[in-house]
Amino acid sequence: MDRVDLLPPHAGDDLTARADACAAAPLLNCLLREVAGPRELRAGRAVHRLPGTGRLLRVRGTRRPTDPEVHTDGAWHRLDHAGLVGLVVEELTLHTGRSNHELPAEMTDSRDVVAALLAARACATPPDDLYLRSEQSLVTGHPHHPAPKARGGGPASAWLPYAPEAYARFPVVLLGVREDEAVEEGDTSALDALGEAPSGYRLLPAHPWQLDLVARQLAPAFADGRLVRLGTTGFPLWPTAAIRTLYAPGHDLFLKFSLDVRITNDVRRLWRHDLLRLRRTDAAVVRAFEAGPGPAAWLGDRGYRTARSAFEELAVLVREGFTGRLLPGTTPLLAAGLVEGFEGSPLDRTGDPAGWWEAYLRAVVPPALTAFADHGVVLEAHLQNTLVAVDAAGTPVQALFRDAEGVKLLPGTERGAGWERLVYCLVVNHLMEIAAALAERRPGLDPWPAVRHELARHGLPEAAALLRAPTLPGKTNLLLRWTGADGAAARYLPLPNPLAGPRT
Template identity: 80%
Template structure:
């Protein structure tokens, strides 16, 4: 199975190696951009040909899950588009389709492609982690399969972000700060932070992501000058960035730390916003209670508390998230669900000869906890690929799901039930199950994955689940239009996409 991290072996011909990296980066960056374009502003005509709704032009691609080799029909012939040409086409199409220009997003598309090239080159030199869980978290070179610029890193020089990139197998110590005690703001259980080092009298310990410190240096300079902040060195061990980039894991303490990062990654500036932090205890408590009462065996990685400085509430916030101890079934290995879709060395999918039993076990692990949280507790998990960990046994068979990210949880007490269900269907079915189903079908062309999904959903006494089996369409999030029109990243908008669950 071809993976994004597999490049031709280095032959000593640096020019050839650069060309190979460049071609691979083009392909990795084009696939999600084409997925967005074809889902949101195109009409399929068959044989890989699509009519673009804004300009009425014809676009042809090869492949379905990861579209490739885009060609535009003009002057009676098909003309191949390189990545730059594809970005230009998308900009023209979206300007016509929406009636408004956008000068930032095309630059992000180019930045995303250049980031992939830098990551591929760095991975060829890096030593990957031995731990299969960490390897899965650091495998997402292509990333979100339906985003126009999934790997953009804010447009800064490569040297500013590459040392902290999970996809480059980074690991690094975090900076330890002392915050004057009267300036500390915190909520929940943050005692784990105090195990990372020691603060002098009158100060509290506050770990900080070194990239965020660089980004916020000008804003924080007065606090360092007047003693509200002091530097205390670094942690005595490296932490590993996970797929979310700003969330780090320390195996030594079995602890996750989530930081603010003033960089746009996919749809949002990844800062820990004050309004999200202030409601976090409520959403996390609701999710934790739902999993504590669940009979599914699934686990919830609780965002147990945050600590920050009052004068830099969002810039210096750090969130403490549970590790695996007491939550992971003994003898199992957690794997990032998104990594199963993208592929990584050691993936259990590589060992499958008959995918049916594995897929049925996977569905039993991930579907019941999400439906039970919704139906029994009014908790809408953001159960997409990047928030789902699947624990596998020694044979690679899924036996448990672990969910995370209280920031993305919605409560039915706050949103209409129909809106909550739509969000769950998008995250769990469209973003998650459909992507993995397609990956399995691509590996095993004779395998039909949706019968098992229908059977799993039918086991649950939930009216919405029953209706889902006959609905003609599912909600597909329009990330390209969201970004082009400048909508808030949390303001999800959907376009109907064909429902593979509907009986044929």
């Protein structure tokens, strides 16, 4: 069978094979990074030994491995996604000495979600707006997670109307929360422009999927009048890559909701402890960006509003839009979308890939390093939290960062741990993935001298040490989920450091 194309589907494609390929790639990345033995090249195929079972596994490709085959009974046998899940379960059971019944179901759910998304995209029209197109492009998703597209195991009818990958847009439900029941902090005035609440109530927008998920819990509050339904917004909002964060273009406003669904490593609630420290964290990041270098911007989390009796379940966070932050004449694009690929991506049309990459690094790296070095702010600068604004020619000119929930502050976070997290988010999760996508499109381009040069420009001791370090920290999402560790309890394994090369 020929290599399966991972781009969006076209008429006549085998959806089953395409869904298997899209779902297998990140799972294989995890297995090969976290568990398998060193790679050997045999007849142009990468071959790895699995230490638990002792079996040989071979794949095609590197950035997104495809066509997995296992060697048994003296021959190579092709694995579909179900077969790959079975192999992973057997390997991890032997490798760790532990069993896990939840993760295999999530892997299967993730694959089924991909199939539903591919089918939906084939019948839907992508947004004309290039920014929204980049946010809604992540069919494969996190490239190193075993089940990046799992949606809680529910039927597609429950989540597909709200899926960014299916080019969804929809109005949100407007609730009234009785004033003595309302809780808020920070500037939430933007919420009041979304509709009108009756006397004695505050307006509280709600994600319709979340309302379905917590309907039984909310029934008493609706029955006694603490909550009332006020209809929906008169306009649609667009789900971004984060799924629970929606964008209202007409109001230039982002709203982030709780969603009681496990997505990648965590149930995506707005947790009370994160909300209570939100304003302090956001204020620290705002100060860092006000004093920082260049035009980089922070999309601030202004405040939150919720109901006292459903504090986490109905919390909505108000995030700033682009007005006053985006450079004039530029278009913001999601960094993760550049890795995934979408129609109109500047990666596909730049005539100067080396110059484009240097401009990208100048936009993204300095603000993250300066925030850490000068202000003790550890940005969660991974692919999904970073937007890169490009000019009319598609050249990166500005970085925009978001999500105070993922930010860590020094000295509350030990400096070494904070630096390790920044290196993982910015270098491993972000720059390595953009570099690989660029090099895949432009064979012969070595992206790492430019990264070394950009890091060397900064007087940060940790950055200088990073250029000499033999390894980088790689997060172990497969083992983390298999062992049932908390999603915030990141565990890292050493990866070869492409920065530790010849000096330029």
